[in-house]
Amino acid sequence: MDPFSDTYLPWFILREIPDLGNILYKQLICRFLSPENVLIAPAHQLESIAGIPPRVIKEIRGYKKYIGKAQSELDQVYRHGVKIVTMTQDAYPSLLKEIHDPPPFLTYAGTLDAKAPCISIVGSRKPTAYGLNTAKNLSFCMASNGFQVVSGMARGIDTAAHQGALKACGKTIAVLGSGLNRIYPKENSSLFSDIQNKGAVISEFKLNCDPYPQNFPIRNRIIAGLSTGTLVVEAAQRSGSLITARLAGEYNREVFAVPGSIQSKKSRGTHFLLKQGAKLVENEMDILDELHQFVHVHPLVQTDSQGKKRKKNPPLMDKELGLVYKHLDPYPKHIDLIIESTRMDTGLVSANLLDLELKGLVLRHPGNYFSLSEE
Numbered sequence: 001m002d003p004f005s006d007t008y009l010p011w012f013i014l015r016e017i018p019d020l021g022n023i024l025y026k027q028l029i030c031r032f033l034s035p036e037n038v039l040i041a042p043a044h045q046l047e048s049i050a051g052i053p054p055r056v057i058k059e060i061r062g063y064k065k066y067i068g069k070a071q072s073e074l075d076q077v078y079r080h081g082v083k084i085v086t087m088t089q090d091a092y093p094s095l096l097k098e099i100h101d102p103p104p105f106l107t108y109a110g111t112l113d114a115k116a117p118c119i120s121i122v123g124s125r126k127p128t129a130y131g132l133n134t135a136k137n138l139s140f141c142m143a144s145n146g147f148q149v150v151s152g153m154a155r156g157i158d159t160a161a162h163q164g165a166l167k168a169c170g171k172t173i174a175v176l177g178s179g180l181n182r183i184y185p186k187e188n189s190s191l192f193s194d195i196q197n198k199g200a201v202i203s204e205f206k207l208n209c210d211p212y213p214q215n216f217p218i219r220n221r222i223i224a225g226l227s228t229g230t231l232v233v234e235a236a237q238r239s240g241s242l243i244t245a246r247l248a249g250e251y252n253r254e255v256f257a258v259p260g261s262i263q264s265k266k267s268r269g270t271h272f273l274l275k276q277g278a279k280l281v282e283n284e285m286d287i288l289d290e291l292h293q294f295v296h297v298h299p300l301v302q303t304d305s306q307g308k309k310r311k312k313n314p315p316l317m318d319k320e321l322g323l324v325y326k327h328l329d330p331y332p333k334h335i336d337l338i339i340e341s342t343r344m345d346t347g348l349v350s351a352n353l354l355d356l357e358l359k360g361l362v363l364r365h366p367g368n369y370f371s372l373s374e375e
Helices: 003-016 022-032 035-040 054-061 063-079 129-144 157-167 186-198 215-226 240-250 265-275 284-288 319-326 335-342 346-358
Strands: 083-086 105-110 118-122 148-151 172-175 199-203 229-232 254-257 362-365 369-372
Touching (some): 003 035, 054 063, 105 186, 118 129, 118 157, 129 284, 148 157, 172 215, 229 240
Parallel strands (some): 118 148, 172 199
Antiparallel strands (some): 105 199, 362 369
16 A cells, blocks of 8 residues: 555545544544544444444444545545645644534645634625625735635635735635536636645545535535634625624634625625624724734735835826716716716716726726726
């Protein structure tokens, strides 16, 4: 047996045992210290584990029939250069180990930093421009302060969160709801590579496991479990992001939420969290004040003498252009409201909006809505 198999095969065999979930797996490792010891333990010792079903004991005692399947999976992991970390190794994230049902082991691509603090940023798969810009900017700021940004590499807010961390030359961790050979969504293949180069893409699922719908609530506990806090940027009332936030609260981690428009369905989830006691976030300082003990400013971020990030200089523009720009914000605003607030002629407002859009300062949205571009 090669060293790779010798180290990890028992972990893979134990995962093949039917009805042996993560909670029971953790109990067995805590009691017997290694999967090797579990596999050779006599029945009477296995029976000492509270709540272990007799059928599971029987399957563990007959584990040899699962060796072939486990070896086949392990061989694929080895051939694809995928890395493994188990809960008994120092490289396994310590906060994740604290939850009641941690993955016994993780497969990952990239470099997993178990020491740097993590903040998870999650939200809608179909966000507004306000949500995307907010997620990207907050992620940039948190990465700049030494946090690894954790998210699920899904469309929308997750993607923006990873991009913000990468833009800050910081670290980010993507937790997949599929195996590492099944990148989902497919359009994030290049993002997968970028994250792999500046952090890690991790999964508890088998290498070729498809992104089944039931996998995503399961993986959300890893996102919450890795992190000192979870930030929800935009979420509808029924959203997987709220599951992540709920789990974070159950794990005694901080829960943060970004407020949005009371007219936006995509902010109802975040407003619900705020009513439940989540900490309101207007800028990164609202998070850093709560997690100040973990802060470590990224050396590439320019700061002033007091440690605050330097603000970008406002763009130079004439009086009329500046007036239109002044009445815009990151949340989309209808052109009629802009005309009303600036008290300018309709044609003049339209011309100035087009000028700002061409300069990359403004984003146009369907239905004649406009918002600031925060790039």
